[in-house]
Amino acid sequence: MTVLVLAGIVVLAVGGCVCVVWAARGGPRWVRTAATTTLAAGELVRKAGRKGRGPSRSGED
Secondary structure, eight states: OHHHHHHHHHHHHHHHHHHHHHHHTTOOHHHHHHHHHHHHHHHHHHHHHHHTOOOOOTTOO
């Protein structure tokens, strides 16, 4: 079951990347919408990753 979920996530990610490239080349409206959604989701994931990280404390005991 886990493999199917991960495979689905990979398929969505690859499809989103394809839509971003196609939209950059002037694809139809639905492709531009999918590309915008993909880029927005990527930005949310990036911000969520930064939010959990505080200042680096390496070197402190």
